[in-house]
Amino acid sequence: MTGYIVTGTDTGIGKTVFAAGLAGALDAAYWKPVQSGLDEETDSQVVQRLSGLAPDRILPEAYRLALPASPHRAAEAEGIAIDPDALVLPVTTRPLVVEGAGGPLVPLTRRRLFADVFVVWGLPVILCARTSLGTINHTLLAIEALSRRGITLHGVAFIGEANEDSEQIIADLGGTRRLGRLPHLPAVTPDTLKAAFATAFSLDDFRREDLRP
Ligand SMILES: Nc1ncnc2c1ncn2[C@@H]1O[C@H](COP(=O)(O)OP(=O)(O)OP(=O)(O)O)[C@@H](O)[C@H]1O
Ligand SMILES: C[C@H](N)[C@H](N)CCCCCC(=O)O
Numbered sequence: 001m002t003g004y005i006v007t008g009t010d011t012g013i014g015k016t017v018f019a020a021g022l023a024g025a026l027d028a029a030y031w032k033p034v035q036s037g038l039d040e041e042t043d044s045q046v047v048q049r050l051s052g053l054a055p056d057r058i059l060p061e062a063y064r065l066a067l068p069a070s071p072h073r074a075a076e077a078e079g080i081a082i083d084p085d086a087l088v089l090p091v092t093t094r095p096l097v098v099e100g101a102g103g104p105l106v107p108l109t110r111r112r113l114f115a116d117v118f119v120v121w122g123l124p125v126i127l128c129a130r131t132s133l134g135t136i137n138h139t140l141l142a143i144e145a146l147s148r149r150g151i152t153l154h155g156v157a158f159i160g161e162a163n164e165d166s167e168q169i170i171a172d173l174g175g176t177r178r179l180g181r182l183p184h185l186p187a188v189t190p191d192t193l194k195a196a197f198a199t200a201f202s203l204d205d206f207r208r209e210d211l212r213p
């Protein structure tokens with residue numbers, strides 16, 4: 001299985017928008033294993049709308065939970081528990097872009113974290129981080145959490161306005177690379193996202209040999 005796990009330093013950081021850009025650029029498939037919150041457009045629906053991918057490239061979620069909360073809590077609210085061992089990567093002929101919920105230490109159950117399944121999945125992780133003040137601490141904390149579990153960090157994708165020094169010190173102290181920065185888009189549409197993604201990121205950074213079909 002090839003592809004990437006997209007995680008973030010927080011919820012609402014821009015993972016879904018980034019994942020839509022990446023999945024579209026790689027002509028990939030997208031999977032959101034646990035969706036919590038069903039009242040608004042779901043992440044899968046957003047990616048469907050923004051990526052330009054065919055509907056069958058958006059793979060069905062393993063869990064769809066109504067409460068917009070941490071997955072462990074959203075599951076409990078429905079009287080169920082998520083089974084992390086059931087979160088098996090779907091088999092696809094295309095690279096797979098997998099989006100977590102929130103950040104790497106978000107609980108799936110009261111004992112298991114997203115990071116625990118990242119280890120099992122074995123795909124490299126892309127960490128989405130904002131550029132605004134406070135991001136250095138949050139991003140380095142997330143990098144440390146991934147690193148101590150032996151999870152491969154592919155790099156950091158920044159989202160927001162330029163903050164050269166913060167991006168550089170995160171890359172230096174975190175021992176990782178800056179993949180690029182998606183600016184704040186006044187309107188996020190399939191066209192604006194495609195153009196911004198192409199400007200912000202180099203496809204070669206994501207097209208490893210084993211990602212080619
Ligand atoms: N580059 C951007 N330009 C403008 N708006 C953005 C950008 N990235 C994200 N947003 C907006 O910010 C909000 C949160 O983004 P998004 O849903 O991608 O976050 P997320 O990290 O996937 O959150 P969650 O943890 O709920 O999955 C959305 O309204 C989205 O449209
Ligand atoms: C509901 C939200 N949009 C996400 N899907 C879930 C975010 C979980 C964050 C948990 C936490 O870190 O406190």
Ligand SMILES: [Mg+2]
Nearest residue numbers: 015016043099
């Ligand atoms: Mg999302």
